[in-house]
Amino acid sequence: MDLSESGERQISWAARSMPVLTAIGERFALERPLDGLKIAACLHVTAETAVLMGALKAGGAEIALAASNPLSTQNDVAEALRVYGISVHARAGVDRAAYYRHIHQALDFGPDLVLDDGCDLVNILHTERTDLLEGVSGGCEETTTGIIRLRQMAAEDALRFPVVAVNDTRTKRMFDNRYGTGQSTLDGIMRATNTMLAGRTVVVAGFGYCGRGVAERAKGFGARVIVTEIDAVKALDATLQGYEVRPMAQAALIGDLFVTVTGNRDVIRAEHLSIMRDGAILANAGHFDVEIDVRALDELAGEVHRGVRPNTDEYVLPDGRRLLLLAEGRLVNLTAAEGHPAAVMDMSFSAQALAVAWLAGARLELAPGVYDVPEEIDHEVARLKLAATGIGIDVLTPDQEDYLHSWRVGS
Template identity: 85%
Template sequence: MDSALVESGERRIGWAARAMPVLTAIGARFAAERPLEGLRVAACLHVTAETAVLMGTLKAGGAEIALAASNPLSTQDDVAAALADYGIAVHARAGVDRDAYYRHIHQALDIAPAVVLDDGCDLVNILHTERTELLDGVLGGCEETTTGIIRLRQMTAEEALRFPMVAVNDTRTKRMFDNRYGTGQSTVDGIMRATNTLLAGKTVVVAGFGYCGRGVAERARGLGARVVVTEIDPVKALDASLQGYDVRPMAGAAREGDVFVTVTGNRDVIRGEHLAVMKDGAILANAGHFDVEIDVRALDELAQAVHRGVRPNTDEYVLADGRRILLLAEGRLVNLTAAEGHPAAVMDMSFSAQALAVAWLVRERPSGLEPGVYDVPEEVDVEVARLKLAAAGIEVDDLTPEQERYLHSWRAGS
């Protein structure tokens, strides 16, 4: 093992841990109580410094861990080296091809896990299709992102899911902070690192106005961009309109946009007919989990020439009429490929909920949780928020006894 990589990874992890006081405090508690003693955990997550702090927390609680990457372009090799040196089985390397990506997931599953942690549902999918011999030993797991929750709910509807999964993505602390502020800042960071473009005065088209899309739209507008939102959900489209954004179909937005960001969790959001009418120099970035939101195959077919790496993480596609379209990060997650992902202070909350949810699963599964998708218990979400406020030195009010009685009584009048 390259000692220089280990040292670099340790420094990176240490820097992230400074901004993750809640997870650090949970790690200290886990080390004292050992609630995960002997638990085998297989994880498919972005191999970043923030993830490393989560892995350290689970290991402190007694877990044996095998980690694979949920995206080969987001893996930080020095972090992987430091985790391996710490005694965690890491099956990940930056930039591997599709076959190696899935091979690494299989290697993580070789641990025969009792708990699984997933980001996008690939690991859970493989368990249910190719590694079914391991299913009976799985107590349950956690899912980190919207795309994975969509898949899990469909599995539940088809009665295919064989164990309980906790929807960490759906907690208030995850959606409000990780999805909105984390995705918003890190996506804009990735676009600016890859292109060094000035967003002020540009037209930025944001496809999808969930919490992630809202965060991207807010950050782009804050930097002086004119923001256009595309949506399929009438309620979200109305929300965007009432917040002052221009809302229109992608067919119209495609002609006007300078920068396009897809944040939907669906495929083919930007298709050939949209690419055909885009401006010269249009920038395409994806902040959804999988690399299917931009139809890269259609872009390849339209292009007469492709110039790879005109800037780091930027490929230039030249169309027949000379127009140039810039694709960032090969259509993969731009914030984790061209930048460093969400700030550690945001991941502190998401990964704290993840750690506490694992401990909850271990406690509750013997009492008979059925297969399905479960919300993180409200007390876990509130505990994470309280710990985060305490770490920031922020105090909140408590209800008085009279207020408690009022809220729990139907007899009190106006």
């Protein structure tokens, strides 16, 4: 009970900074858009996620929750959710086998809808739990990595139900990916290492919304920022914003801190690790622990010192150079820190909640595939957030409306 009380305090604290999702939960309690539906979710088990679970439960849903990353699970929050009547299959620090077992347990009650963060739950449904597919009529995906996998499934006609790409809303990309990832990633790195960023060379692999946020925050701390990219347009964008752009083979020679934010694997490989400077720090802010080739790092190292600081392992190469790996190569912002601030997740999870309610009504009319969040939901979330923060905006006059909708009026 002490554990659940601690979790309840964490959830209440997060809810203070989540006024939009709280208001949506109150609305759901009256409208009950999810009555009779079972939802299986694979998300980070944190206080912010708990506020989302509360809103969905208020809307009438029965929920089973598994963790999308065992290192981000907050055990006290998980216990508080169990007391609240949500079935939680998660525990901090479990191994890979237990991680997948928990996802299977969340699926065991036969969901109508699924919520995913990385596409592992949806992947298991389509490979190992095909017996449940007929009952699943829709889902939502929270992160870029998962949407990449889902679009590939759809391209191969393998996806069996409609999935809403919650990550791809304008509010999510701006608020969560850019500002949330930027702040929480550096928060995790500094908690794990207590390093000073001013004057250091930070290499950011990937200049999407998340990578841009990390680069901006690092630059703000006074770091010299180098960007690596495979996309010519993004590389040009980074250059025009004043960042150095180099291939990883060059950046590896001069970087002090490396942050991978790509959604792909083997971004930092053996050939890069073997030439890095003594004391280089390696951190991943992409979804899965595949962006830094940890196996290659193990093979290169003559010895490994685990836990030289919390969430920091030291790999000593045969020539004496030391490389520091944070959070085992997993999400550094959720492992070494607390993830995005609650105010950020207020936006992301509000879009998620409204998308679930929309999907509950539209799912039987949708063919299998990946769908964008309806634009009106994105605008509603932004409008509610502005209202909650007391910010007003202008409204078009009738003449302005006419002008925008007429092709006959010129200069």
